[in-house]
Amino acid sequence: MTSRTILITGANRGIGLTFTEIYAKQNWQVIACCRDLEQSIELRRLAKQLPNITLETLEITNPKQIQNLAYKIMQPIDILLLNAGIKGASQTLSEINAEDMLTVFDTNVVGQLSMIQYFADKVTASYDKQIVVLSSKMGSIDDNRSGGSYSYRASKAALNIVMKSVAIDLAPQGVHVLILHPGWVKTRMNGSDAPLDTFASVSGMINIINNYKNFKSGSFRDYKNQEIPW
Template structure:
């Protein structure tokens, strides 16, 4: 049985990942901070026996460290590191504070690193052995022509480094990683005027995950497969 674990599964891209993976016949571990208040996810899971809800606050190290025991013996083919924040109130000069910075970095950067650390053996034990980090084009230093978005840009650039390092460290176990820009998507984060639907973005990301090889592991791509400069 193929299995995927998705963080931030309660809405937006995360919820669409749940829908598309379950439609493909995969077993889905849908992780979010408060499953009891994730109405849409809970309803979907109740109608789809292949979806299991997991309570996971990615800012809580104890929650992350408990995963290896909770998921002991379970192979995870795809680990989708989707949970993230935009850091709107820590985006420009004049409004940044230490506490705002640390909140963004904890969710977007530290949590994915700790999740890879906690679940690397589960991923290595699977057939597909794939870790996908939801990054952003604004993480590209070469593509930064407008500045601003300080905390978001840097947190995602650091996430990219984590994924490249994991690609190097886990290659001997056959584990592959990919940093993916999902596009400007019509979610709560992207807004209704965004270019792509969650369905289009997630379908593209899953396709890239399934095409990933050890040779292309550690790369930075758009959901359509085009490369992004670092």
């Protein structure tokens, strides 16, 4: 079998950068995408060390950029790994801001679905036929015991139902969908108080991805392979 290809969004730092490094060192062809390559010093340094990394500028809220990238990439995409996302403001009920909420939804929901729309054919044409999206336990309705974070919680709950529909709609083409919660990871989004490093989180998620045939398409699981209630 020829070398397989993974496309990773939000590849410039944190979880996305760690995914990029691990898959590249496992000899995958990695298409690493981020909004601003000029500012992505660590990603550019990694790409110089590992020639199987291809860098692409991509803003997932820009459908034209997504379309252009889909036209540019000729090979099948074995794994479409949708990691890019934003947290938005940490809101109490009195602080809800419609503009912030729409911005978060545009990235965390609409942008992810746009990526799938334009890349579904390339995933379908591949060997693995996987779509993996990073969601969050904060999108679990059953698990919400602390309230707040309206924009982020709502966007991740919406993303989960969108991905469940994608899993159903693409099942006839043999595409498998995984919805993963990375845990509370030390990233710029979560801050330094988070207990988990990116390597532990990503290693756990890759183990699930590698064994995707053991899980129903559309499964919602955390990095420790525990099923998360909707």
